[in-house]
Amino acid sequence: MKDMGYGTKGKKKRPGNSNLRLIKNDDAKLPEKGRRVSHSPEIPMDGLGEAGRPVGHKGLLYMGIILLALAVAAAIAGYYIITEYKVSTVYVDGNIHYSNEEIMTMVMSGRLGDNSLWLALKYKDKGVEDVPFVEKMDVDILSPTSIRISVYEKALAGYVEYLGRYMYFDKDGIVVESSDIRTVGVPQVTGLDFQYVVLNEPLPVENEEIFQKILSVTQLLAKYELITDKIFFDSSYNLTLYFKDVKVLLGSSDAIDGKIMRLRYILPELEGKKGTLQMENYDENSKNIPFHQE
Secondary structure, eight states: OOOOSBOTTSOBOOOSOTTOOOOOTTTOOOOOTTOOOOOOOOOOTTOOOSTTOOOOHHHHHHHHHHHHHHHHHHHHHHHHHHHHTBOOEEEEESOSSSOHHHHHHHHSOSTTTTBHHHHHHHTTTOOBOSBTTEEEEEEEEEETTEEEEEEEEOOOOEEEEETTEEEEEOTTOBEEEEESSOOTTOOEEESOOOSOOOTTSBOOOSOTTHHHHHHHHHHHHHHTTOOOSEEEEOTTOOEEEEETTEEEEEESSTTHHHHHHHHHHHGGGGTTOOEEEEOTTOOTTOOOOOEEEO
């Protein structure tokens, strides 16, 4: 007879797979046909659990405390930055056209304009530009309470008056600024013949070499620490300088360096006088220089 899998006592043998587990009908209900049963943990009634699930009232309280602590820390940090980085000392150098106060106003403008940390961020790797008469301004933070403003003004050779305004030009004769303010130290140039003036273009004069002569004169005056009120060129481009009530006739540009060097020692002797100093024929061998007092 064929063995049907029953033992000697008529009982069916247990399958050989030891991982199988027997579930009795009373222990679990079978899923309904066509429906999938998922086993999810129970959700507490007072909120959600971890990983983005709703939390309870205690969790909300903890979050509120953390946010409040962050806000307090931010307020303390802000107060520290405002008080400890407040600028009290400012160094300004290189400015001629503008006063120290005007330079400070340009640089330290705005709500946090007196905060060195803010200024360091604002002017990091860049200077102050688009200021008339100024090529650039650099801001250096020396300490939390002190800064240095370095002003680099445009190289001005002189100015001419045109339609009631001062038209400033550089060494190449290019008009770089138009202003109603006269800058101390920049001479007025007269005797030039032109019919119009255009900003950022050269002065339309017949002899453009005149600008090199003007530049040479202004550089020599600066070298010997002399400030002239006016430079005049006649039709032959002979040069005359004005120092208050003293008119100095320099003639041509020959030996101009020696003339202005000698002029440095003569002008103090003419302080308070009015007249004309004739230096057209001056050379290094000249001993007497005529002065016609009015």
